[in-house]
Amino acid sequence: MQKISTCLWFDGQASEAAEFYTSTFDHSSMGQTTPGPDGTTLTVEFKIEGREFLGLNGGPAFTFNEAVSLVVNCDSQEEVDRYWGALLVGGEESQCGWLKDKFGLSWQIVPTAMSGL
Structure with missing residues (x-):
């Protein structure tokens, strides 16, 4: 068990989100x-x-925003395309590799080669 893990607050969609992410x-x-x-x-x-991660069905009181995002480091363009395409379904894209998925959670899809540039 990790000493520190992440709790994600959902409005009734925790199971659906967990199944989608896994x-x-x-x-x-x-x-x-x-x-x-x-x-x-x-x-x-x-x-x-x-x-x-722990998904909590906490209700509508709190929602996700860009202050917290999950970063996905990708080794190839194929991997970037795969995660971008999957996570964007029902969500919205932003700029510079950022998107919000259909649950409102922000993701950064980042090629590992970026750090070398």
């Missing part, structure tokens, strides 16, 4: 879910590329 990235898996008092999912644990 199907998009290699080395990813679903974990335990915790039911809420009404029987729907309250939390879902999942891993993306070995990193632990």
Whole structure:
């Protein structure tokens, strides 16, 4: 277990998001879910590329913004295209490799060669 992991707040979409992310990235898996008092999912644990996340169905009080984003370092243009295309479905693109997915979470899709430039 990681000492520090990330909790992502959703408005009823935590399971859908976890399934989407784990199907998009290699080395990813679903974990335990915790039911809420009404029987729907309250939390879902999942891993993306070995990193632990917790999806929380916390309601509409908070939403994602660009102040926090997940960075995907890509070794090839094929990998950039793959993740960009998958994460952009239902979302919106921005500039300089940034996009918001259909859940509103911001991602940076970055070629590893960029750091050398």
